Amino acid sequence: MSYSPDKSPVFDPSKAVVKNKRRGSWSDHFSGDRVEPNEALKHFMLKMRLQSISNSGSTTPHSGSEAESDSFSPNPVPDSPDYSSSLSDELLLRVFSTIPEAKQHISNSLVCKRWSLLCGKLIQSIRLLEWEFLESGRLSFRFPNLIDINIVPASINFERNSSILLSTKLFEVHLNPDVLESDGFFVGKDEILDSKTIVRGVRVLAEGCRNLRKIALMNVSEEGLSFLADECELLQEMELHYCGDMALRGISKFRNLQILKLIGRLNGVYDSVVSDIGMTMLAQGCRRLVKLELVGCEGSYDGIKAIGMCCQMLEELTICSHRMEVGWLSGLSYCGNLKTLRIESCKCIDENPGPDEYLGSCTMLEELHLRRCQMRGKEGVRALFLICRSIRKLVVEDCWGLDNSMFAAATVFRSIRSLSLEDCSLLTTEGLESVVLFWKDLDRLKVISCNNIKDSEITPELSTLFTVLKELKWRPDSKSLLSASLEGTGIGQKGGRSLRRK
Secondary structure: OOOOOOOOOOOOHHHOOOOOOOOOOHHHHHHHHOOOHHHHHHHHHHHHHHHHHHHHOOOOOOOHHHHHHHHOOOOOOOOOOOHHHHOOHHHHHHHHHOOOOOHHHHHHOOOOHHHHHHHHHHOOEEEOOOHHHHHOOHHHHHOOOOOEEEOOHHHEOOOOOOOEEEEOOOOEEEEOOOHHHOOOOOOOHHHEOOHHHHHHHHHHHHHHOOOOOEEEEEOOOHHHHHHHHHHOOOOOEEEEEOOOOHHHHHHHHOOOOOEEEEEOOEOOOEOOOOOHHHHHHHHHHOOOOOEEEEEOOEEOHHHHHHHHHHOOOOOEEEEEOOEEOOOHHHHHHHOOOOOEEEEEOOOOOOOOOOOHHHOOOOOOOOEEEEEOOEOOOHHHHHHHHHHOOOOOEEEEEOOEOOOHHHHHHHHHOOOOOEEEEEOOOOOOHHHHHHHHOOOOOOOEEEEEOOOOOOHHHOOHHHHHHHHHOOEEEEEOOHHHHHHHHOOOOOEOOOOOEOOOOO
């Protein structure tokens, strides 16, 4: 039987042999989507960059036709793969931690649940607005690494969407329309959460965030402070609003507390009482305080003396809007290591400070700051200067009543090196010169917006002093400075040029 090569064999399907094929595995299905780690990191960084550009950028809205064409297209574009899913949580946290702006963490947390949990670990400071978010435990779950929290806004029952916002240096809250009906204060007793509710929230917070360093509380009781001290041993800074004397018993358990701001009464906002009893408990419990601020506190010589004798590490003391009894100034002499004293927003320094031999002095004091005070009582100002006679820096800003006779008491400062005067409208050039020339070690001078100090009244002696100063900032009269800068331009004169455009 011969075989002809010109004739091709006929294909018979029944005689065809089918080779055995290997079953498809999961790796075969996903082999096309496999992403190398380096390539995933590159795509992830590109995605982050595009997201930051979109957050900062274009204000051009998408047209309606484009949206309809995308949604009803017969062949929709498939979603791009999530390259960040191949990155570990540790690597993502490392990438997120390089973002300098904390607000960007909030935007990134909206991408997905995984990013929300990871970005929550990087947020360390928040201001709570809803009490339910704290009491339900979601706060500690969402932000487990908090070190700074302010729960004061959430402690007040006000409408969050109210158009009335009260904002001060120490307080910010939305107000109800009928707020003026609450005994003359913007925040009445009925609007503040009761102490039992506050304690429950503090317990949840302390159990979930044990690494707190700073906290702001309102209407907290002794029980709440005690529990917080037991759980958060690293707490160093505290701000207490609407806190009475008896609640300060629990503050003695804070072993590492160094900075305390105690607000008894906030003028026009709320009212509570902190007297010598509370100050004594505070002094005996917080012996490691370095910085203390008393706002709207009542008290007398006994309370200030207790703070000075017990808190021997105290270096900075701020007294704001005080309601102290007469004679409290002499208690400052017991603050042996005090370096900075600030008196702010006080209607009166001390009406009757007592004899000079009982005042004493703060030998380690270096700086005295007076801001927004009414300095009408000459005896109180003189006694304050006498107690602080060893200072090297004096700052006076926006103090009403500081005239030449008041400022003459500053000659008691023998070692002063720096003087800053701002918005002292009653002080004249003569009053300034009589004191400044008396200070032999002065090397820094700042005079701003003191309208009665004139450039034309500067004497040769004062000019000589200006030449030897290391630092001089001289803008006493804004009107004279403006007229000097416009001299020769014809602006400001009758019939001269005008700044209006034609």
